[in-house]
Amino acid sequence: MSEKLLRVIVVVAMILLVELLCRIGVIPRMVMIAPSDMVVELGKILASGQFSADIRITFTNIAISTVLSVLLGFVAGVIIYSLPSLRDAIEPLLASYYAVPTFVFYPIFITLFGVGSASIIAIAVLLAVVSMVTATLNGLDRIPRVLRKTGQIYRMSRVKTALLIELPAATPYLFTGVKLSVAYSFIGVIASEFILSGAGVGYAIAYAYNLFENGHMYALMLLVLIVVTVVNTFLNVIDRRLQARRQR
């Protein structure tokens, strides 16, 4: 409670400090515009619809990437889980996966999918999917044996046991994978737009930067920040509920 309050106070104080530094000219307008101006600029671009197409593309791509990563990661996780020898072979690779800077492969994706959404989604999925695979394996590992036995006692079929016992038992762990997939999809899509796109919020930010259009640039950054914060808050609420149920 007071911890939360303190956090809000710190954030607000930081914003006010930046606002002050901008207003009195310690931070020049060429470097950064005042937070209040960012809000005004964001209002303007949203009202004008100038970047609506970019915004739509970016968030659509993030959504597609998230859904694909979660589905593919879950299915791959279940398959790997059911093949222990395969799992033993590739688990070390999964563990060191995030040591690889996925973005260096962008030329391959451009060759394969061309410049545009397909390449961007491919990179984002590549980045996100392994977190879901790992979370799925972890979730399946964590299902207490006694719950599966309970399913047997109620003479449930394999499919019913999977749907009514194993899936809900693994859900809190799977959700960790969903959260990471969302985060990696944001990173993957927006960062890819900087390097291999002619549209999207990432592209628009880079474009504005090159033209010294600080108003647009900071407005778009603020937009991304706001969306990420809202999405994360929402995911955290669900996560906390799921974790509260987890007892073992």
Next chain:
Amino acid sequence: MSAALGAKVVPLAPQTATAPAHARLRGVTRVFDLPKSTLHALGPVDLDLAKGEFFSVVGPSGCGKSTLLDILAGLSAPQSGTAEFEGKPIQGVPDGVGVVFQEDASFPWLNVRDNVAFGLRRAGMDPAEINRRVDYAVGFMGLKDFAASYPAQLSGGMRQRVCIARTLVMQPRLILLDEPFGALDQQTRLLMGDELLRLWRETSATILLITHALDEAAMLSDRVGVMSTRPGTFIDFVETGWERDRDSRVVSTPHFGDITARLWEKLRIEALKIMSAGKG
């Protein structure tokens, strides 16, 4: 005091009962395959459970009690020997068997009511009948005020009661309980024992109770089986001779002392074996 009140000495299994046994094990063994070796966990075990009997198993930790329960429940097959329930070989979980496991098996994503109703819903029972049975079991187990709570909000002992209620609503003919009161304090354990006796009288189910508490075994059972250290076999069967209408007040009778003394005499030797093995 008549001789009938003394702990009866019964010859070791197999016992020849006149009525066919409700559940029967003959020469049952269980061996686990470990990565580099095998582990002989149980047997050979012979056991006849009479219909409506309250039978308890006591034995040192790790002697194969839960393994024995798994075989009776049809959750694992014996390496050798035969297991029968109601005259039929046990292959998979038989209809009419209910189990309360040693570990907490409550479903954390369901509230108490939904946990208790789980098996009935799987069986596709009429919702009105489900409600009736769940209400009864939830009340019986003293969970009425927690019907909407989730397991994470309950103590370990209460979660175990949820599991007991979830088993009872199915009205099993054979109830297998694996240290169900392990997480409870002594007083609650005795009272829960009374509830279990009440339930047993009301349902006429056959009960097999695994416990490490000798007093619990002595007070609740018609008959107590004492197991040796691993691989567990029955080294003694003690008939208590209690009336069907008993309750926890029997603990203050001399006969209760006789029974626990007899159980301890047998178990002490087994416990000493483990201690000396541990030292050596």
